[in-house]
Amino acid sequence: EGVLPQEYTALKLKVIEWAPEAAETLKGKIPEDVSVFLVPATLRPETMYGQTCCFVGPSLTYGIFKASEKEYFVITDRAAKNMAYQGIFAQEGVIEKVADIQGSELIGTLINAPLSFHPQVRVLPMDSVLATKGTGVVTSVPSDSPDDFAMVTELAKKAEFYGIQKEWAELEIFPIIQTPTSDLLAPYLVKKLKISSPKDAKQLQEAKELAYKEGFYQGVLKVGDFKGEKVEVAKPKVREQLIKAGQAFAYSE
Numbered sequence: 001e002g003v004l005p006q007e008y009t010a011l012k013l014k015v016i017e018w019a020p021e022a023a024e025t026l027k028g029k030i031p032e033d034v035s036v037f038l039v040p041a042t043l044r045p046e047t048m049y050g051q052t053c054c055f056v057g058p059s060l061t062y063g064i065f066k067a068s069e070k071e072y073f074v075i076t077d078r079a080a081k082n083m084a085y086q087g088i089f090a091q092e093g094v095i096e097k098v099a100d101i102q103g104s105e106l107i108g109t110l111i112n113a114p115l116s117f118h119p120q121v122r123v124l125p126m127d128s129v130l131a132t133k134g135t136g137v138v139t140s141v142p143s144d145s146p147d148d149f150a151m152v153t154e155l156a157k158k159a160e161f162y163g164i165q166k167e168w169a170e171l172e173i174f175p176i177i178q179t180p181t182s183d184l185l186a187p188y189l190v191k192k193l194k195i196s197s198p199k200d201a202k203q204l205q206e207a208k209e210l211a212y213k214e215g216f217y218q219g220v221l222k223v224g225d226f227k228g229e230k231v232e233v234a235k236p237k238v239r240e241q242l243i244k245a246g247q248a249f250a251y252s253e
């Protein structure tokens with residue numbers, strides 16, 4: 001844990017259709033006329049054009065929390081506590097949980113990904129998602145995150161083992177950010193460092209550091225309203241745009 005608070009962008013990925021197991025577990029527990037969102041915390045809002053799925057930890061327990069009359073969030077209990085004291089829920093300090101659900105039950109849920117070239121994506125499993133960081137939900141941007149690229153590659157390779165449909169992990173990966181090295185930095189680094197699975201932790205750590213530095217300091221956005229602008233400059237602009245549109249909010253811990 002760092003000393004300074006980490007300032008995340010929490011993105012609202014609206015549930016379009018629950019996976020069958022989730023639907024069964026949640027039957028009768030959520031009012032009919034509300035929207036439910038998976039809420040990943042990200043440090044890279046400017047990459048959201050490249051979302052291809054959303055990860056949950058299959059063995060983690062999530063709660064469904066009332067954020068306001070019309071909106072409910074799927075996040076960890078820990079994140080709900082933090083949000084309740086950051087003025088994010090309608091009633092300051094009040095935590096109202098309507099259901100618990102296992103990450104594994106959420107796999108396959110169809111959700112809407114704001115800004116993405118793929119407006120509809122699936123919830124998929126990632127074992128390395130930590131319960132102790134962010135919301136326990138991680139949106140996947142394989143073009144710019146080595147962890148995400150290694151995981152979607154693994155999922156596509158072993159779809160049956162993971163109990164998913166191969167197509168869910170095989171959405172096209174579009175270039176989002178141009179750097180001096182590549183416009184698909186994460187796939188480039190994963191290949192260059194010969195990373196063959198999400199378990200190659202040491203090389204993935206190195207890839208992550210390289211991608212983050214090069215992306216942030218030398219990257220230029222290739223797409224969207226701030227196309228042509230440096231990542232450093234565009235990052236807060238994309239974030240503001242998402243927040244203004246009601247598709248994201250500030251979350252820190």
Ligand code: A2H
Binds near residue numbers: 047128129212
């Ligand atoms: B980032 P930090 Cl494109 N468990 O978002 C594991 N990882 C988590 C997490 C959790 N509970 N919560 C958030 N994260 C990920 C985008 C992204 C991210 C890109 C490139 C790098 C990157 C798309 N995934 O992170 O330890 C989220 O993934 C590299 C560090 O608080 C979040 O931002 O610094 C980042 O880790 C937060 O990690």
